[in-house]
Amino acid sequence: MQHPQESDLYPxxxxxxxxxxxxxxxxxxxxxxxxxxxxxxxxxxxxxxxxTGEECKVSTLLIEGFMARTLDTHGGRCAVSFHVPGDxxxxxxxxxxxxxxxxxxxxxxxIGFVSHDALRDIVASDPSMARKLWYSTLLDAAIHRxxxxxxxxxxxxxxxxxxxxxxxxxxDMVGLGRSxxxxxxxxxxxxxxxxxxxxxxxxxxxxxxxxxxxAEFRRGRAYxxxxxxLHRYCDFDPGYLYGNEHPPLQRG
Amino acid sequence: MQHPQESDLYPxxxxxxxxxxxxxxxxxxxxxxxxxxxxxxxxxxxxxxxxTGEECKVSTLLIEGFMARTLDTHGGRCAVSFHVPGDxxxxxxxxxxxxxxxxxxxxxxxIGFVSHDALRDIVASDPSMARKLWYSTLLDAAIHRxxxxxxxxxxxxxxxxxxxxxxxxxxDMVGLGRSxxxxxxxxxxxxxxxxxxxxxxxxxxxxxxxxxxxAEFRRGRAYxxxxxxLHRYCDFDPGYLYGNEHPPLQRG
DNA sequence: CGAAAATTTGACGACTCTCAAGTCGAGTGG
DNA sequence: CCACTCGACTTGAGAGTCGTCAAATTTTCG
Numbered sequence: 001m002q003h004p005q006e007s008d009l010y011p012x013x014x015x016x017x018x019x020x021x022x023x024x025x026x027x028x029x030x031x032x033x034x035x036x037x038x039x040x041x042x043x044x045x046x047x048x049x050x051x052t053g054e055e056c057k058v059s060t061l062l063i064e065g066f067m068a069r070t071l072d073t074h075g076g077r078c079a080v081s082f083h084v085p086g087d088x089x090x091x092x093x094x095x096x097x098x099x100x101x102x103x104x105x106x107x108x109x110x111i112g113f114v115s116h117d118a119l120r121d122i123v124a125s126d127p128s129m130a131r132k133l134w135y136s137t138l139l140d141a142a143i144h145r146x147x148x149x150x151x152x153x154x155x156x157x158x159x160x161x162x163x164x165x166x167x168x169x170x171x172d173m174v175g176l177g178r179s180x181x182x183x184x185x186x187x188x189x190x191x192x193x194x195x196x197x198x199x200x201x202x203x204x205x206x207x208x209x210x211x212x213x214x215a216e217f218r219r220g221r222a223y224x225x226x227x228x229x230l231h232r233y234c235d236f237d238p239g240y241l242y243g244n245e246h247p248p249l250q251r252g
Numbered sequence: 253m254q255h256p257q258e259s260d261l262y263p264x265x266x267x268x269x270x271x272x273x274x275x276x277x278x279x280x281x282x283x284x285x286x287x288x289x290x291x292x293x294x295x296x297x298x299x300x301x302x303x304t305g306e307e308c309k310v311s312t313l314l315i316e317g318f319m320a321r322t323l324d325t326h327g328g329r330c331a332v333s334f335h336v337p338g339d340x341x342x343x344x345x346x347x348x349x350x351x352x353x354x355x356x357x358x359x360x361x362x363i364g365f366v367s368h369d370a371l372r373d374i375v376a377s378d379p380s381m382a383r384k385l386w387y388s389t390l391l392d393a394a395i396h397r398x399x400x401x402x403x404x405x406x407x408x409x410x411x412x413x414x415x416x417x418x419x420x421x422x423x424d425m426v427g428l429g430r431s432x433x434x435x436x437x438x439x440x441x442x443x444x445x446x447x448x449x450x451x452x453x454x455x456x457x458x459x460x461x462x463x464x465x466x467a468e469f470r471r472g473r474a475y476x477x478x479x480x481x482l483h484r485y486c487d488f489d490p491g492y493l494y495g496n497e498h499p500p501l502q503r504g
Numbered sequence: 505c506g507a508a509a510a511t512t513t514g515a516c517g518a519c520t521c522t523c524a525a526g527t528c529g530a531g532t533g534g
Numbered sequence: 535c536c537a538c539t540c541g542a543c544t545t546g547a548g549a550g551t552c553g554t555c556a557a558a559t560t561t562t563c564g
Contacts (some may be wrong), residue, residue: 080400095386100492134347144396148332151403152448196404240352
C-alpha cells in the first residue's frame, strides 16, 4: 500500500488526497497540479511559514515531515491542527487571501509552493479540479469539528488517545504508518498545545495510557498493541477523515 | 446599517456574506444565487435538517432564525458550530457529498434550499462565484479554529463570554444585533453543549458573568453594558470572522 | 563533558462534574 | 381563576480532573 508509483511520478504532490479519492484525479489533473509546484524547499523545526494576517500569493503543500496550525494567544501556544505529508496545508489562503492563523514546522520538513496564479488557471480551466481542491480544504474543517468534539467531551488521557488515533489513521492513508504505531517529532509539550492541557498533566496522562495498556509514547514514537482498544478508549471513528475505506459515518 | 434594499431585492439570499464582502458580488451574481433557491420552508425547534452520513443533493441557506451543527456522541449532545441568518449552513456537503455532522434547528427557522445541480451550473459558468462560495465555507473553518482555541485556553465563564461576543458580532454583520446585546432562543443547556461544560456549571458561570458585570443572559437574551470589557474578558478579536471592518488580524 | 531541552515527580489549590433537591416560568385542563 | 405539569433554571455538597509552583532526573546535542 505504499503507492511508490505515485511518489515517483509526482514527487511533490504524489500524496495529495492519497487514501481519500486521489484515484478520482485524472493523470492530466495530477500532472497539472505537480507542474504548478514552483519551488520545493527544506525548512527546520520551529520555522514559521506563514503568520497570522499575512497576505499570501502562494500556498504550501507538505511533502515530507509535519506541520501545525497555531493561533497566537496572550497566554501560551495553541495548536488547532496538525498536518502530515500530502496535506495542502494552507490552501485556505487561496480563497481567504489572508490567514487567521500561523503555519509552523514541527521537525524538519520538505514543502512545495504553489502560486495562486497557477491555481487560478487550474480552477478556471477545470471545474472538477476546483471541486477537488475545495474538498481538500473542507477535510480540514471536518477535522476541526472532530477536535472540537474531542475538547468538549474527553478528558486529557482520552484526548491524547484521540490525537494518536487520528495521526496514525492519517499517516496510514498516505502510506507512512507502522503496523504497531507511528513516528513523529512531537514532544509532550506539543501534545499539551494540541490537547489544551498543561505539559505536566499531559505527562501524567501519557503515564496513564501506558499503565492501562492503551498506548505507549516515547520521544515522538507511539506504540499501540490493540488498535481497536485505542479507538474504543477515545470514541474514535475514522469516518470524519473521509478515507477510502470508511464511506458511511454513524456513531451513537 | 440594516441594508433593507438587499433583503427586499433578495429575500432568501440578501444576508449571504453581508458584512463580509457581499458588496463584491455583482448584481448578476446575487441574482443567480437568489434564483438558485428552489424552495423556502419553515421548520420548528429541534428539527434535524441533515443527519450524519446522509448523502445530500441540496444545500441549506439560513434565512431567519438559528441553527447548530452537532456531532453524535455516545455520551451527550455536542455542538460544534452555531449559525445565524445569511449563513450557507451546509454548503460543505456540495463538495463533501456526505456530511460528518448533523444540522439542527435552534428555535423556529426559515430556510432556503439550493440544489447542487444549480450550484454546479453557477460554479462552472462563473469561477469568481466559485471562489466566493468556497470562501464562505472557509469562514466556517476559521470559526471552528477559534472555537478550538477557546476550548483549549479558556475557562467556562470566559468560553461563554466568547460565545456571546461571537454571536453578537455575527448578528451585527447581518444587521440583527441590538446596541446593548442580542436575542437568541439559546437555553443554558444549549450553551453547555457549545462550551463543553455541564449545564450546572454553565449556570454558575452565567452567574459569575452577571456578578462581574461582564454580561447578563436571561431566557436567550444577552445584555452587555461594556462591549470592550466583554472582549477583553475572553480575549475576543473579531478578525477571524473576516468582517468588513477588521481586515488585519494580530493579537499577542 | 556541559548546557539546554525534555521528561518526571510531589504538593496544593482551583476548576469542573455528578448526584440530589428545590425553585421558577409558561402553558394546559378543570 | 386555579391546580397541575413540564421544562428551564438554581442551589448545595462531595469527588474527580486539572493547573501551577517547585524541584529532580533523563535525554539530546554541541
